[in-house]
Every structure is written in C-alpha cells, then in structure tokens.
Amino acid sequence: MQTLKNSQIMDNEIKELMIPEEKVAHVQLNNPLDHALLVLIKSGYTAIPVLDKDYKVCGQISKAQILDSILGIERIEMERLHEIKVKDVMSEKIPRMNKDETFGKALTLSINHPFVCIEDDMGSFIGILTRRSILALINRYLRK
Template identity: 70%
Template sequence: MTVLHELKNTNIMDQEIAELIIGHEKVAHVQAANPLDHALLILIKSGYTAVPVLDMHYRVQGQISKAQVLDTILGTERIEMDKLHEHTVESVMSEKVPKMNVDDNFGKALTLSINHPFVCIEDDEGAFVGLITRRAILVMVHREFQSD
C-alpha cells in the first residue's frame, strides 16, 4: 500500500485547518506599493523566502520572494543595490499565490502546498486571516503516521 493510498483512507484529508493557521497578526507581509528595499528588509529579518503581499484592506494580492527581489538587482557585473529604490513590490511580485477559505479541509491545504511554501487563508469576505506553512502541513502528516 502506498503512502498516498494510506492518506486517502484516513480522516486527515477531511480535517479542519484551523489549528494550523498562523494568524495574520503574526505573519510578515508587505504591501504592493512598498519599495523593494522594504520588501528585502522584511524578507531578511523574518527569515522567510517569501511573504504575502496584501492591500490596504488585508486582501491577498500576491507574494514576493527573495529570489524575485535579487533577480531585479542583479546586474551583469555587480549587484545594483540602487535599483531597489526604482522598483515597487507590485512590479516584481507574483500574483499567483495559493489561497483557500478558512472552512476548507486539510486535503486542499496539502494539495496546494506541494508547489508553495505557504497557503494564504481568507475569510468569506476575502480578507486575509493568516497562512498555513508547508512545514505545519508536513508535521500534521507525520503525526498522523506516528499514531499508528
């Protein structure tokens, strides 16, 4: 029996995600209009490779990563730090960010986390509630297998 087959036969896929959510007040984020130097500072200080981009009403606009920022300032011969002031988060962010509703189940979070370090969680009005990290998802899967 494969691991995936075993997962499909457990209740874990239908479990609620509430216990896995890191609340918005604890999540490092930036806004689309922020300059890239601010985004780089947030990314470095937080230790994360990517953070969500939110608008003024706490709605998810996308995500920005260290790689996107660094790609913008890498010249052919040197790192062009002065370019940080020439760009905003919006000009380099990815608008493709995995999102799900606070009422969705663990199975959806697991699927979305395959290609992303985190999944953004929204309420019924589309406001950012928080996020679930890939790490939290893997911990839950591990716990499920350890209980046998």
C-alpha cells in the first residue's frame, strides 16, 4: 500500500478536483433565510457558500445556523425566516484557497469543514473543493 508522505499527491494542484462555481449552490448576503433554507434543502447540502454581489466569498451558511436563529424559548419561530438576512446568521470564518495551491493545503483545510472555497487571483469565487472529493482521491491513491 502507498503512503501519502512519500508521494507526489501532496504537491498536486487542486484544479482537477474542484467543482466549478456554476455548479455550486450558493446564496447572497441579503437573501432572506427562507431562501437560504430552500437552497440548502433542494441541494442536499448541509452548508453552502455566501457570496457578495461581486462574487467574492463572504462566508458560509448551514441548516444548523438557520434553525438555531429561529429557535424561540417555547417554539420554532418559522415566521422569522423571511425577516432575517443571511448576513445576520452566516459564519464569516470559512476555509479558502487559491486555485493554484496544493492538495496538501486542501487536505489540511478540509479536516474541520465540508468544503473549501476556491478563488482566482482577483479573489473571485470560482468553485469549491469538497471533503468528499479529497477523500475519494486519497482512497484511489492508497488502493493502487
């Protein structure tokens, strides 16, 4: 069985593993939470990127964050979903990297996050690298 330490896999660029932005579910800062929840449910993801009007990554939003924001003392306050904006609930701390960075960095960033946002040299969002695609590559490599 191969070992990652002695391999070239850690130095490979991540472009081939990236899901391009046109295929990535996302929301914008000023979208209401009901829209974000709908996108999350329809896409099947637990978290998605939040972008600004210039397609720059601002953070991520998850189902858990949305549900936590509408939990009242005695009930879930569903009517608040339309009143609260994504920017009021999202996480601003999100892993990101440049399209030319290496697999080793992506692997490290993916430990605590379901995806890593990929940006171009101008800082614009161009896609994501999922933990699943990282693990699939490692699995293929180790089984050679």
